[in-house]
Amino acid sequence: MEEKFNFLGFQDRWQKYWEEKGFYRGEDFSKKPKFYILVMFPYPSGSGLHVGHGRNFIPADVVARYKRMKGFNVLHPIGYDAFGLPAENYAIENGINPKISTENNITNFRRQLKSLGLSYDWTREFTTSDVEYYKWTEWFFEFLFKRGLAYQDRSFQWWCPHCKTVLANEQIIDGNCWRCGTPVVRKELKEWFFRITDYADKLLEGLDRIEWPDRIKSMQRNWIGKSEGAEIAFKVELPGGTTCEIPVFTTRIDTIFGVTFLAIAPEHPLLHELTTSDRKEEVGRYATEAFKKAEMDRLSQDREKTGTFLGTYAINPLTQERVPIFVGDYVVYSYGTGAVMGVPAHDERDFAFAKKHELPIKFVVKPVSATADTEKAFIDYGTLIDSKEFSGLTSEEAITKIVAYIEKQELGKGVVKYKMRDWLISRQRYWGAPIPIVHCPEHGAVPVPESELPVLLPDEVDFSPRDTGESPLANDKNFVNTKCPICGKPSKRETDTQDGFACSSWYFLRYADPHNNDAPFDRAEIDYWLPVDLYIGGAEHAVMHLLYSRFYTKVMRDAGLIGFDEPFKKLMNQGMILGADHQKMSKSRGNVVNPDDIIQEYGTDTLRAYMLFIGPLESDALWSTEGINGVFRFMKRVWNLFSENAKIASYISSAEEKDVDIMTDKMVQHITNQVENFKFNTMISSFMEWLNYLLKIREEHQTIGRTKAFREALEAFIKMISPATPFIAEELWHRFGHRDSIHVQSWPAPKNIYKEEVITIPIQINGKLRDRIEAPVDAGEDEIKELAMKASKISAMNLDFSKANFIFVKKNPLEKSEDYKGVRYASTNSFKKSEDYKGVRLLNIVIH
């Protein structure tokens, strides 16, 4: 009886061995081609890893290990995104400094990551809350500040009453805080922003050059929200006899002849100036109501189009018509100019507003074919009517011509607007990278001199957050009080800290040169390793981390700090692992599965193989105990066959060796293809098929198990499965008598000693499978035709082949590519053309 599959007996041993040997270190400036594979680094929470984390880390590790075997110099690093609220909240509740709890959590994370057999370069590990790291996060703040990309602004911000901090627009999901789900409220505060909007166009353009999922690209495009239109000013005669102008933004300047009113947002600065004295009370009441409503009804879908007349009129610059001006809360102040021209005939919202306030509806664009329906807005492009000299033009033509006209007449201009806002980066919390700014009564916001960085986060602080919109750091007099770097006058330090996303916006660069004390990184190291070749992480960061990182990268490139402007060449989003209740795994739901338990029961290799087998990398998958059992059975069968075969000392020969060799070659090609295409679930299936084949042929032909071909098949198998199941592979490899590690072996290539001689060809009659024949691999069409007509099931059909049309589907040898892309098939519609191809793969006989 063979030895039991005792995985715990060798896992730790090999883990130590690999680390001592340093196999997984990325070698700076190696002559080998480099491959940088990165996973989104984890937040080291107190609850440790759950199996869902493996959904990301394990496939990435397979790629890293595969690439090493393919001769690449691989950089596969890991670190911790450690600044953030959970550690701080824990500190508040338990009085333990976040530094301590973070260190403890990381110790646990590191242990768990190692137990998963992940082949990280541990020499490059860092934590964003390390002084050595956040010094450079501060440095980057100043870098942006000096380039005019960081500024302070006092305005209404979204405040999370639970986290007691402001949030960036991207960090509000459906009106709630992205972290804790608490509804956010408006608060007027002076905050720090990064001018990401300056990069809107570059962020948009770069998306065309990177290999990212469409979903993420579309979310970013959506978020940036570029729209091209025109800005045009409407003149207003004010009650006092003076005049002013209200600029409006529109993407439909072709509808300007249909303007019947103007609407401005309640926040509009000209609101009171534009209101006649008899309307002041009413308008004031409306504006106050609107502000209140803004807090409550943010989410309501179809809000009523409320508003009220200001008492004043604006002049349509193209028609000189007088139109009433309204205030209406359906106008978004922060977009465009905060004022819109009301064209009820051609905009649904304006239509609803006009109906409610009994304003005229004037159609100036008619549909090209169908007749106009005057009971609703016609929002499509069409042909202009009643539009003076522009009548008869299509909307497209009219937009170009009217923009040209207003530019010539200096009434307005073509402009581009974005939905994206600047990134609000200050947080009123303790556990983050300090903002290295000193507020001097004379010189204003002054950056701390570079030589004095870092501004250290004080250890002894009263962490309690405040509702005032101040950071707990404001409690620490020693921290706050300082001198102005310019004039030396008593000044106050900035007490807000940076958004955690500031830390993660450049961490992928730091791995190239993680211990540099003189700079965030050395340019040569960056030029060697970056950009990241493959980045794997969750889709929840689509418009946060992934957008911010691209922004940082582009700024650095513009400053000449680095030589590329897109940090992540290829991006993949792993799906989530759902608990037994079909819900996302989380501690609060109580459906988490701890990898420690799984490893104890089944071993790391089984866990890894199951993670790969569970489904396509990008889709969500349900954790199932039955499922992992199936994979465990597979691992045990691998163990039994291989450990038994390891005892064979001398080989005999057998007639079936050729079959085994052909199968090995097929599988080598097939599995290589699957890894290259990240099809890990079918890759594991292929190993199962391969094992089933080996067990079956050995069952049928006792001697085959003792041949060289069989041993070679097992060695190819074990090498190729080693990225997925590194422990069992290493153990069996050594049992096969090898002294070196399996993880420094080369990836197998097909041997191509034998070619298949006979293949099975399916025979269809009128497109339906009726029989199969065995034929020589390069049999000609006539030969196959004869065999097909004689095939038992076909001949039993008594068909009249004289009128039959024979369609031979063949493989095309010309298109067999070098890179194991597999054999490709071409269907051939003309007999003439089919002469160019060899090797019939399918025959369809058409008889009518």
Next chain:
RNA sequence: GCCGGGGUGGCGGAAUAGGCAGACGCACGGGACUUAAAAUCCCGCGGUAGAAAUACCGUACCGGUUCAAUUCCGGUCCCCGGCACCA
């Protein structure tokens, strides 16, 4: 509403680029081994009809192109994700 993705057995899923639908695994049913159970091994497993051979139907639905469609085209329905009064 707009954008993106999807719909295949009881379940997870497979089918590389139009060519054998359902690989592989789970669950289930039957059998072997066992005093018995677990473990392991063998057989079966889309639907309908049939004792069986086999036939017909079948990849959300309707239609089209093709010798051949899960795959391509047009339309419809449904599900998931994102954005949403953005002018």
